[in-house]
Amino acid sequence: METRSLGDKWFDGVNIALLAIVSLIVLYPLVFVLSASVSNPAHVLNGDMWLLPKDITWKGYSKVLDNKELLNSYGNTIFYTAAGTAINLVMTVMAAYPLSRRDFAGRNLIMGLMVFTMFFSGGLIPSYMLVKQLGMLNTFWALIIPSAVSIWNIIIMRTFFQSSIPNEIQEAAAIDGCSDWRILWRIVLPLSIPILAVMVLFYSVGHWNAYFNALIYLTDRAAYPLQLILREILIQGQMEEMVSIGDSSHAQTIMDEELVKYAVVVIANLPILVLYPLLQKYFVKGVMIGAIKG
Structure with missing residues (x-):
């Protein structure tokens, strides 16, 4: 097996860290919108809901389907x-x-x-x-x-x-x-x-x-x-x-x-x-x- 140098390992580690940060930046708006669509709108407008849904409600989807x-x-x-x-x-x-x-x-x-x-x-x-x-x-x-x-x-x-x-x-x-x-x-x-x-x-x-x-x-x-x-x-x-x-x-x-x-x-x-x-x-x-x- 090929032995990887310390520089190669550092390079891979930095790339993985940067890609993880970019992935989080990209995923956060998607998760936020999905959570906001099923959360109580009062929590969304007040800023209480920032990632996971709060007081789950399907009222928004029911209005869309109606x-x-x-x-x-x-x-x-x-x-x-x-x-x-x-x-x-x-x-x-x-x-x-x-x-x-x-x-x-x-x-x-x-x-x-x-x-x-x-x-x-x-x-x-x-x-x-x-x-x-x-x-x-x-x-x-x-x-x-x-x-x-x-x-x-x-x-x-x-x-x-x-x-x-x-x-x-x-x-x-x-x-x-x-x-x-x-x-x-x-x-x-x-x-x-x-x-x-x-x-x-x-x-x-x-x-x-x-x-x-x-x-x-x-x-x-x-x-x-x-x-x-x-x-x-x-x-x-x-x-x-x-x-x-x-x-x-x-x-x-x-x-x-x-x-x-x-x-x-x-x-x-x-x-x-x-x-x-x-x-x-x-x-x-x-x-x-x-x-x-x-």
């Missing part, structure tokens, strides 16, 4: 995320795979034009006018089509295809009579599970947390995503708290709203917190392979 608008927006967000991620994934693969092929003429020019859009864009007003002229205002397409593809993610996926999938495999498949579509479907995609998982995570998190496009393009509350409703709850709660300073008649209302805030935050972030551990092993592998080779 609110049809919240449940409807939750369903909208799930739909937007699923449909948007599927379109994003297809568009990214369709763009990245041809650009990774050596026999694709003009790929460098096309890639340069795509990269140009990362530095220069039309801005919000032209984008709004375009969405309006296309008849997508107040429809779910306005939340999906404008963000159908990310140039940065195309670059990541193209780099993965170039560095992780040997060109000889594709040439051998072509000699055996495989078409380009069959090479992509039968060879490239099965070997690209790590980067596909990374793209699913990137796009799904982006769609799940998005609210600005909905704020700009949607006016029908029935089509609002969860994050837009959550934004309204947080802003409305802050305004009511400022207006009702010194007025005891709103005290109970404010405490109930505090419970609802924390409960909605927990419910809104739960799917992403569940998704990330499932894709974590692919996340590191997919990003690092595409970043350090080639």
Whole structure:
């Protein structure tokens, strides 16, 4: 067995200590929000509850489940995320795979034009006018089509295809009579599970947390995503708290709203917190392979 020097042991000890501190810093807000969502709001507002829940109550979650608008927006967000991620994934693969092929003429020019859009864009007003002229205002397409593809993610996926999938495999498949579509479907995609998982995570998190496009393009509350409703709850709660300073008649209302805030935050972030551990092993592998080779 290799004998580790005293310096190596100190290095490992310092790293472990630093990572433990960072983990505590990251975990504390999560634990606090979870505890606050089931604690008596009086203890939360007074600062008595700082980590573990006090006087456990499920009133906040019951109010969320009784609110049809919240449940409807939750369903909208799930739909937007699923449909948007599927379109994003297809568009990214369709763009990245041809650009990774050596026999694709003009790929460098096309890639340069795509990269140009990362530095220069039309801005919000032209984008709004375009969405309006296309008849997508107040429809779910306005939340999906404008963000159908990310140039940065195309670059990541193209780099993965170039560095992780040997060109000889594709040439051998072509000699055996495989078409380009069959090479992509039968060879490239099965070997690209790590980067596909990374793209699913990137796009799904982006769609799940998005609210600005909905704020700009949607006016029908029935089509609002969860994050837009959550934004309204947080802003409305802050305004009511400022207006009702010194007025005891709103005290109970404010405490109930505090419970609802924390409960909605927990419910809104739960799917992403569940998704990330499932894709974590692919996340590191997919990003690092595409970043350090080639």
